[in-house]
Amino acid sequence: MKKVTLNDIAKKVGVSKTLVSLVVNGKARGYGISGQTCDKVMAAVRAYGYNPNQTARSLRTGMSNTLGLIVSDISNNFYASLARQLEDLAWELGYNMIIGSTDESVGKELKLLEIFRNRQVDGIILSSSQQNPTELENLVKSGFPLVLIDRYFPTVPIPSAVVNNKVGGELLAQHLLNQGFRNPVVLSLTPSYISSVAERVEGFVSVFENAAIHTEVHNIPFLCLVDMVEDFFTTRLHDKNMPDAVFAVNNNLATATLRACHVHNIVIPKDIALVCFDELPYFDFSKPSITSIRQPVAELCSVAFSLLQGQITNNGETKPGHVEMMPVELLVRESSTQISDNNGWRSP
Amino acid sequence: MKKVTLNDIAKKVGVSKTLVSLVVNGKARGYGISGQTCDKVMAAVRAYGYNPNQTARSLRTGMSNTLGLIVSDISNNFYASLARQLEDLAWELGYNMIIGSTDESVGKELKLLEIFRNRQVDGIILSSSQQNPTELENLVKSGFPLVLIDRYFPTVPIPSAVVNNKVGGELLAQHLLNQGFRNPVVLSLTPSYISSVAERVEGFVSVFENAAIHTEVHNIPFLCLVDMVEDFFTTRLHDKNMPDAVFAVNNNLATATLRACHVHNIVIPKDIALVCFDELPYFDFSKPSITSIRQPVAELCSVAFSLLQGQITNNGETKPGHVEMMPVELLVRESSTQISDNNGWRSP
DNA sequence: ATTGGCGGCTAAATCGTTTTAGATATTTAC
DNA sequence: GTAAATATCTAAAACGATTTAGCCGCCAAT
Numbered sequence: 001m002k003k004v005t006l007n008d009i010a011k012k013v014g015v016s017k018t019l020v021s022l023v024v025n026g027k028a029r030g031y032g033i034s035g036q037t038c039d040k041v042m043a044a045v046r047a048y049g050y051n052p053n054q055t056a057r058s059l060r061t062g063m064s065n066t067l068g069l070i071v072s073d074i075s076n077n078f079y080a081s082l083a084r085q086l087e088d089l090a091w092e093l094g095y096n097m098i099i100g101s102t103d104e105s106v107g108k109e110l111k112l113l114e115i116f117r118n119r120q121v122d123g124i125i126l127s128s129s130q131q132n133p134t135e136l137e138n139l140v141k142s143g144f145p146l147v148l149i150d151r152y153f154p155t156v157p158i159p160s161a162v163v164n165n166k167v168g169g170e171l172l173a174q175h176l177l178n179q180g181f182r183n184p185v186v187l188s189l190t191p192s193y194i195s196s197v198a199e200r201v202e203g204f205v206s207v208f209e210n211a212a213i214h215t216e217v218h219n220i221p222f223l224c225l226v227d228m229v230e231d232f233f234t235t236r237l238h239d240k241n242m243p244d245a246v247f248a249v250n251n252n253l254a255t256a257t258l259r260a261c262h263v264h265n266i267v268i269p270k271d272i273a274l275v276c277f278d279e280l281p282y283f284d285f286s287k288p289s290i291t292s293i294r295q296p297v298a299e300l301c302s303v304a305f306s307l308l309q310g311q312i313t314n315n316g317e318t319k320p321g322h323v324e325m326m327p328v329e330l331l332v333r334e335s336s337t338q339i340s341d342n343n344g345w346r347s348p
Numbered sequence: 349m350k351k352v353t354l355n356d357i358a359k360k361v362g363v364s365k366t367l368v369s370l371v372v373n374g375k376a377r378g379y380g381i382s383g384q385t386c387d388k389v390m391a392a393v394r395a396y397g398y399n400p401n402q403t404a405r406s407l408r409t410g411m412s413n414t415l416g417l418i419v420s421d422i423s424n425n426f427y428a429s430l431a432r433q434l435e436d437l438a439w440e441l442g443y444n445m446i447i448g449s450t451d452e453s454v455g456k457e458l459k460l461l462e463i464f465r466n467r468q469v470d471g472i473i474l475s476s477s478q479q480n481p482t483e484l485e486n487l488v489k490s491g492f493p494l495v496l497i498d499r500y501f502p503t504v505p506i507p508s509a510v511v512n513n514k515v516g517g518e519l520l521a522q523h524l525l526n527q528g529f530r531n532p533v534v535l536s537l538t539p540s541y542i543s544s545v546a547e548r549v550e551g552f553v554s555v556f557e558n559a560a561i562h563t564e565v566h567n568i569p570f571l572c573l574v575d576m577v578e579d580f581f582t583t584r585l586h587d588k589n590m591p592d593a594v595f596a597v598n599n600n601l602a603t604a605t606l607r608a609c610h611v612h613n614i615v616i617p618k619d620i621a622l623v624c625f626d627e628l629p630y631f632d633f634s635k636p637s638i639t640s641i642r643q644p645v646a647e648l649c650s651v652a653f654s655l656l657q658g659q660i661t662n663n664g665e666t667k668p669g670h671v672e673m674m675p676v677e678l679l680v681r682e683s684s685t686q687i688s689d690n691n692g693w694r695s696p
Numbered sequence: 697a698t699t700g701g702c703g704g705c706t707a708a709a710t711c712g713t714t715t716t717a718g719a720t721a722t723t724t725a726c
Numbered sequence: 727g728t729a730a731a732t733a734t735c736t737a738a739a740a741c742g743a744t745t746t747a748g749c750c751g752c753c754a755a756t
Binding site for chain 3: 351353354355365366369370373400401402403404405406407408409
């Protein structure tokens with residue numbers, strides 16, 4: 001019942017704790033401990049089922065073999081995928097992951113950072129909701145291993161792994177333009193200063209602007225997203241002021257838009273086109289299938305992870321505020337295709 | 349830079365560590381510490397930004413304010429939702445969550461349990477992939493706070509929060525029967541002994557059995573799910589041996605089935621009906637919308653959490669192996685409706 | 697015979713808390 | 727005026743590991 005400690009093993013074998021510790025940590029060779037003693041210790045370790053108490057180890061070494069992951073909502077498919085892939089990378093190197101969701105609250109984000117640090121996590125991967133990240137900057141300056149993922153700060157030197165959101169927005173806009181859409185609306189998120197969101201919108205709007213088309217941008221608060229999107233369409237239908245295309249800046253907004261269209265009997269893409277950022281598993285077989293920007297999630301994770309590793313092991317290779325920006329991929333599907341009048345649309 | 353410790357504060361104020369500790373932990377009153385001293389200490393705590401080192405605290409108290417969550421795959425929408433809701437419940441009470449995905453590997457599950465215990469987690473919520481959970485039983489017997497969620501062991505007394513999977517399977521089968529389907533196939537998961545899966549299948553099969561109809565059950569290995577489902581339909585199409593209805597036992601299988609049908613130009617529900625266990629956000633607005641069983645995720649989490657709390661605080665109220673089984677809800681939608689020949693099906 | 701080096705091991709300090717068992721001074725009781 | 731009670735506060739021992747500094751015996755070299 002009671003866990004067996006280093007001391008227990010030392011007593012059983014009749015050696016010092018030091019010896020046992022060295023053997024268990026594989027440092028026997030380096031400290032000239034005889035193979036015989038080594039074997040005796042390992043035998044006892046196995047026999048009594050000894051496992052080092054990580055807490056004690058952390059206290060002593062200041063390392064915990066734990067990484068923190070902070071995102072806005074771990075139940076969002078995108079962040080859940082990040083979590084899983086990061087977990088696997090971490091596992092490979094003997095780390096575990098402790099997670100926290102902020103619901104875009106800066107206060108909670110700061111609290112989580114503080115708590116994770118007090119837990120001696122060896123590093124934190126963060127998708128920040130902040131606007132002026134002075135605390136983050138200080139944290140990095142102080143040498144704490146921190147990597148931003150998905151969202152970064154263009155003017156603040158913090159190692160980051162992000163995708164090229166601006167180009168993503170541009171690709172979607174250009175595609176809509178090519179398809180002949182001229183009256184687009186962007187459904188975006190509050191807070192709107194978040195880099196990923198802002199850049200997607202910026203890229204999208206700029207392309208239409210170049211074509212002398214003004215784009216309306218609606219910022220939807222994070223927490224009442226589904227209702228607000230439905231309200232948006234209710235209003236627009238009532239005002240007979242419907243856009244001919246919608247750009248949903250993330251997967252939640254895309255899903256909410258599809259739901260709203262269903263409720264209002266708006267047919268995609270006949271009545272309105274839909275494009276969005278992020279992939280969801282059903283986008284490629286839904287009817288209609290959904291035009292979207294695919295993010296290289298696996299690469300995002302492995303880059304973020306190696307940036308973090310670089311800081312933890314302090315190999316000095318990485319520049320202080322390196323931002324790795326990865327390309328995205330436009331997947332053209334049915335939801336943004338101008339079609340004649342084919343209600344029972346089927347893919348070829 | 350360097351974190352400020354209890355000792356630092358004690359020295360600054362000119363009192364003992366004990367005093368500071370008591371004040372910080374709000375035990376000043378109980379130990380008769382004067383209000384004046386109390387204020388001085390708190391002032392210093394704030395001034396120097398002191399935060400207790402959780403690691404040291406854990407080592408001393410044996411509690412870590414951390415809970416472990418172990419599931420098969422945190423990126424699965426169902427488990428991601430569980431994680432988020434549990435995280436929120438935990439946060440309320442000052443806990444953080446450390447997570448682990450097993451990919452249904454019993455070995456990894458056991459390793460994670462061991463690791464989490466070495467990290468002094470105060471309790472673990474587990475969706476187990478085991479068949480003979482002797483270790484789990486011993487863990488619970490030893491007094492370690494462990495709660496099973498989603499999957500349980502009918503013959504082993506471990507506190508559990510699950511839904512009534514059997515009834516869920518029955519409801520789906522009865523519905524299909526009523527709709528006139530007579531040739532169903534179950535797409536299930538390997539390992540098939542997992543209680544949730546087994547009971548869903550059992551309920552489903554038994555209803556058809558009562559109607560003298562044999563149900564074929566296909567167990568798909570967890571890791572190559574998408575391809576295997578597609579292969580299943582390829583084979584059946586080739587053999588001209590198509591079922592008239594498919595029961596997908598979880599959300600992954602439902603999605604894989606939809607994808608396979610799309611690839612093979614199989615039209616749901618005209619060519620084949622689809623019902624499944626689990627809700628996904630798009631099930632109620634997809635075309636067709638998908639008949640499914642909704643699990644009471646929020647209740648599942650709050651029950652699991654309070655079972656765990658009960659064990660942690662050891663209030664002795666809970667019976668040793670209490671299994672809480674919650675009802676599920678059948679949501680009949682378009683994917684299982686016998687319709688005439690309406691390709692361009694639309695909801696009313 | 698002293699010195700130095702080395703192989704094999706250990707005692708004790710340390711990490712930052714919590715908690716136990718008092719210490720000290722001041723009141724109160726009688 | 728002494729003993730007991732009370733009000734504040736503290737020293738020191740944990741918790742279970744890691745790590746520093748160094749002990750002890752033996753051999754080789756000078």
